Amino acid sequence: MNKIVKVALAAMIMLGMSSVTLSADVSKGQKLYLKKLKKACGMNGAKMAAKHSQYEWETLKNEGKLVDEIKKVCPKASDSALKEKYLEHYYDFFHEYANDSGNVPSC
Template sequence: MSKFLMFVLSISIFTSISASAAIYKGQREFVRNCVKCHKAGQSYIATKRKIEWKSYTRAKGKRLQDIHLKSDKAKKSHKYFESKKFSKNTRHLEDFLLEYAKDSGNVPACN
């Protein structure tokens, strides 16, 4: 009985870890796809509060996507925002944006 309990417990732990979003993955998405238009880089994230970033990333980033696709200045990123990759990685990007928002008190590392 105890082996079965340990097995169920380990499966639930590994499943919950892999299902959660990762800040480092969001940072990687930001660096690969957002820095080319937002020249300020990661300091740009600190221009908005958590509640603002949440409103942009709600519904798999629909508002953020709409803003970029309607902007002529963001033509470099249209391909990314139209891809499935964006909707797949929005949760990671959201975690990264919230982690370093203006009111978070955190400062991103220089890497």
């Protein structure tokens, strides 16, 4: 019985650690924005993130309209900059530095 508990606990810890590494990242979103979208948008990350509140960014993400909104604000953004694998990171960046967050990015 003791071995089963130890194995289960170890499995839970490993699962918890792997989910953290797979989640999106604010700093990665900032780096991606600087590399892939800043020139196309013509504004720094602070201005882009401040286009909406945290609730509005969350709503856009949940409704699947994040790409549409980015294209609306940044019509020159290429499709390669808006790949699905980047969206979680963009969202985390925009949400963290939204106009009602009180945070200011360093880009």
